Amino acid sequence: MAQETLVEVRDLKTYFNIEGTWAKAVDGVSFDIYKGEVLGIVGESGSGKSVTALSLMKLIPDPPGRIMGGEIRFKGRDIAQLSYEDMYSIRGREIAMIFQEPMTSLNPVFKVGMQISEVIQTHFKVDRAEADKRAVDMLRQVGIPDPEKRFNEYPHQFSGGMRQRVMIAIALACNPSILIADEPTTALDVTIQAQILELMLDLKQRREEAAIVLITHDLAVVAEMCHRVIVMYGGKIQEVASVQDLFAAPRHPYTRGLMASIPRPATPGSAREPLKAIPGNVPSIMNLPTGCKFCTRCEVKVAQCDTVEPPLAEIVPGHFVRCHLVQPEGGAQ
Amino acid sequence: MGTYFLRRLLLAIPTFIGCTIVVFSIVQLAPGGPLEQQKRQLQAAAAERGGSGGVASEGETTIPPKALEELKRYYGFDKPLHERYLIWLGLWPREIDQYSVTLDSARRVSGGQFLIVKRQAGGLSVYDASNTSTPITTWLVADKKHEDGSPNIYVYKTTFSGILTGDFGRSYQYREPVIELIKERLPVSIQFGVIGFLVAYVVALYLGIQKALEHRSRFDIFSSVGLFALNSMPGWALGAILLMLLATDTFWSLLPLGGMQGTDYESLQIGSKIIERARHFILPVIAYSVGGIASLTMLMKNSLLENLSQDYVRTAFAKGLREKRVIWMHAMRNSIIPLAARAGFVITIFLAGSFIIELVFNIEGIGKLSYMAILSRDYPIVFAFTVIGVSTLLLGNIISDFILALVDPRIRFK
Ligand SMILES: Nc1ncnc2c1ncn2[C@@H]1O[C@H](COP(=O)(O)OP(=O)(O)OP(=O)(O)O)[C@@H](O)[C@H]1O
Ligand SMILES: [Mg+2]
Numbered sequence: 001m002a003q004e005t006l007v008e009v010r011d012l013k014t015y016f017n018i019e020g021t022w023a024k025a026v027d028g029v030s031f032d033i034y035k036g037e038v039l040g041i042v043g044e045s046g047s048g049k050s051v052t053a054l055s056l057m058k059l060i061p062d063p064p065g066r067i068m069g070g071e072i073r074f075k076g077r078d079i080a081q082l083s084y085e086d087m088y089s090i091r092g093r094e095i096a097m098i099f100q101e102p103m104t105s106l107n108p109v110f111k112v113g114m115q116i117s118e119v120i121q122t123h124f125k126v127d128r129a130e131a132d133k134r135a136v137d138m139l140r141q142v143g144i145p146d147p148e149k150r151f152n153e154y155p156h157q158f159s160g161g162m163r164q165r166v167m168i169a170i171a172l173a174c175n176p177s178i179l180i181a182d183e184p185t186t187a188l189d190v191t192i193q194a195q196i197l198e199l200m201l202d203l204k205q206r207r208e209e210a211a212i213v214l215i216t217h218d219l220a221v222v223a224e225m226c227h228r229v230i231v232m233y234g235g236k237i238q239e240v241a242s243v244q245d246l247f248a249a250p251r252h253p254y255t256r257g258l259m260a261s262i263p264r265p266a267t268p269g270s271a272r273e274p275l276k277a278i279p280g281n282v283p284s285i286m287n288l289p290t291g292c293k294f295c296t297r298c299e300v301k302v303a304q305c306d307t308v309e310p311p312l313a314e315i316v317p318g319h320f321v322r323c324h325l326v327q328p329e330g331g332a333q
Numbered sequence: 334m335g336t337y338f339l340r341r342l343l344l345a346i347p348t349f350i351g352c353t354i355v356v357f358s359i360v361q362l363a364p365g366g367p368l369e370q371q372k373r374q375l376q377a378a379a380a381e382r383g384g385s386g387g388v389a390s391e392g393e394t395t396i397p398p399k400a401l402e403e404l405k406r407y408y409g410f411d412k413p414l415h416e417r418y419l420i421w422l423g424l425w426p427r428e429i430d431q432y433s434v435t436l437d438s439a440r441r442v443s444g445g446q447f448l449i450v451k452r453q454a455g456g457l458s459v460y461d462a463s464n465t466s467t468p469i470t471t472w473l474v475a476d477k478k479h480e481d482g483s484p485n486i487y488v489y490k491t492t493f494s495g496i497l498t499g500d501f502g503r504s505y506q507y508r509e510p511v512i513e514l515i516k517e518r519l520p521v522s523i524q525f526g527v528i529g530f531l532v533a534y535v536v537a538l539y540l541g542i543q544k545a546l547e548h549r550s551r552f553d554i555f556s557s558v559g560l561f562a563l564n565s566m567p568g569w570a571l572g573a574i575l576l577m578l579l580a581t582d583t584f585w586s587l588l589p590l591g592g593m594q595g596t597d598y599e600s601l602q603i604g605s606k607i608i609e610r611a612r613h614f615i616l617p618v619i620a621y622s623v624g625g626i627a628s629l630t631m632l633m634k635n636s637l638l639e640n641l642s643q644d645y646v647r648t649a650f651a652k653g654l655r656e657k658r659v660i661w662m663h664a665m666r667n668s669i670i671p672l673a674a675r676a677g678f679v680i681t682i683f684l685a686g687s688f689i690i691e692l693v694f695n696i697e698g699i700g701k702l703s704y705m706a707i708l709s710r711d712y713p714i715v716f717a718f719t720v721i722g723v724s725t726l727l728l729g730n731i732i733s734d735f736i737l738a739l740v741d742p743r744i745r746f747k
Contacts, residue, residue, distance in 0.1 A: 057651060059647060059650055084656070088653050088654075088655055089653065090653070091652065092652040092653030092654075093653055096652075097651045099644060099647070099648065099651075104643060105645055107645040107648070107649065107663050107667070108742070108743055109666050109667055109670075109741065109742055110663075110666070118652065119654075122652065122653055154742040
């Protein structure tokens with residue numbers, strides 16, 4: 001693929017110090033983000049998706065968290081090594097983020113308009129009036145009716161979906177190269193979810209260059225929105241593929257398990273497939289297995305899986321899988 | 334919004350009445366009232382006189398019953414409790430200018446007028462001595478029989494005057510209108526209260542913020558221990574200890590022992606006057622503010638810590654705002670909400686605190702006045718202090734709500 005790489009993440013390790021021991025929330029994650037793509041990150045709760053995203057922004061709360069190693073190459077710089085001082089010009093300007101909880105992500109005591117124009121004034125040399133004008137324009141872009149009036153209202157006067165629109169307005173106000181959306185619709189009800197995703201796609205189309213990293217539980221959303229998908233489990237990437245490859249031929253037993261747990265309408269004539277949840281629970285990051293992180297729940301595991309961590313191998317170009325049972329195309333299986 | 338506060342003000346009225354009824358009844362029913370005090374004084378005087386003669390019989394009332402009844406009438410204790418309360422409020426006629434009279438003999442009353450009381454078919458009526466054909470109505474007459482059945486007739490006028498008309502009565506001790514006594518002393522108490530209040534807030538804000546930003550540091554832990562120790566000691570006790578340490582010859586004699594100013598105050602230059610005043614203020618203000626500081630500091634610290642871990646703080650950082658702006662503008666603006674809302678309540682603490690602190694530092698404020706009044710059963714002053722106290726409490730609550738509505742846009746009172 002002749003795509004231009006925007007971010008190169010290499011062997012990222014983000015740990016949390018929990019009562020003296022380092023819990024490996026993200027442990028050796030490597031991936032790229034390409035210009036203009038929508039990259040999905042999926043995985044069950046606790047798999048390290050948010051920590052990966054927050055690491056890109058250097059927003060890991062320290063203590064207890066810390067980026068222990070690895071590189072995050074972005075525009076010739078390594079974010080992992082940058083000082084907090086240098087991060088100020090990247091956050092909100094180059095990389096922006098929206099969060100899962102629209103109800104609590106806005107400051108309750110400031111007007112919505114101020115919270116948008118604030119980010120504009122932080123990154124651009126414009127006066128208050130110009131920043132306010134752009135903020136009203138952002139409100140209009142994210143589909144808030146009567147933006148001049150709503151500009152002067154407080155977050156509690158907005159519904160959850162409207163607040164998430166405001167968050168998107170804040171995130172896109174400075175035209176960042178990357179927008180990270182960490183489960184932006186999880187807290188919203190279904191019809192609102194669809195509207196927000198549609199809005200994101202719509203805004204994306206007007207920003208050819210910008211990349212979106214979309215973190216979600218929902219594979220249906222991934223199928224709809226993303227170009228490429230990263231599947232995470234136990235702080236590690238288990239599978240990376242284009243969205244077509246992943247849905248056509250999921251390789252990792254964990255990915256297959258996730259796919260099997262999507263409810264599908266029964267096709268007429270055929271018996272309805274039973275919904276299959278992955279058995280067992282996500283292990284705590286305090287005691288992950290030494291071998292494959294998924295071995296405690298894997299239905300096809302072999303003896304080797306308990307002790308040896310498989311490498312993330314490229315089985316076809318652009319499709320990476322971390323599993324002892326999946327060999328590169330042409331190899332023995 | 335306006336209607337909300339209007340309603341709150343209206344609701345304060347029954348609360349005010351309830352509170353004052355309770356205090357009024359308790360105080361009036363408690364033993365050792367002004368009558369008993371008067372009795373004791375007379376007895377003591379009699380004992381002294383009799384002491385030389387050696388015929389004093391202790392414990393026996395030496396006041397003639399008639400004088401006692403007159404005293405009762407003077408203090409208004411001849412009326413039932415509810416009447417006394419309504420009189421005090423100003424909703425029941427208050428008897429003034431009482432003069433004991435004997436039937437059919439002229440009595441000089443206020444204004445140089447001479448009155449005669451005659452028994453008519455219908456009862457007693459009052460005449461001007463110069464015209465005994467038509468009775469006058471400006472003066473009233475009553476006969477409360479003595480215990481032995483003999484007549485106890487007096488003339489009087491009535492008026493509606495009580496706290497509702499701004500009449501707090503006369504102090505028994507000072508023989509002066511209570512309102513005058515309070516007017517003199519309230520500004521003094523307010524000065525100390527307000528300065529103590531401000532000091533408490535400024536110190537608590539500063540300490541609380543530092544403790545939150547350096548959570549679990551050595552400074553945080555040691556200051557917590559210190560605050561805990563301070564919190565377990567009443568302000569006046571700390572004040573007394575500080576006085577002993579810093580204002581007496583025993584240790585260091587650095588600060589004045591009490592009062593508002595030294596004896597040579599008037600002769601000082603303006604600069605020295607300010608220093609002199611400040612020196613008198615240091616210890617009392619410390620005593621006033623310690624009570625509030627500990628709890629306000631912890632409130633500030635916890636509030637800021639809690640807000641720093643809120644999602645909107647993460648959003649602010651994600652926007653690329655500097656740490657200073659995130660903390661001092663975003664988190665702080667939210668953290669002061671509980672402190673601001675407490676302001677109205679804290680004011681009442683200072684009023685209560687004034688009670689003994691003014692005594693310890695010999696400050697002529699309403700706290701000391703009321704404390705002395707309680708000891709000597711000077712009811713009008715005690716009740717006036719109750720009115721001030723209850724009003725501050727009620728007003729403090731409303732002020733708190735008002736401040737809360739100002740600082741928190743989510744609060745809209747309807
Ligand atoms: N501030 C923190 N302190 C301690 N542990 C943390 C912290 N943040 C995350 N973790 C741990 O890191 C691991 C990964 O968390 P992360 O939030 O990345 O999961 P996730 O994949 O985003 O899950 P979810 O779908 O629930 O958001 C979890 O086990 C979590 O307990
Ligand atoms: Mg998450």
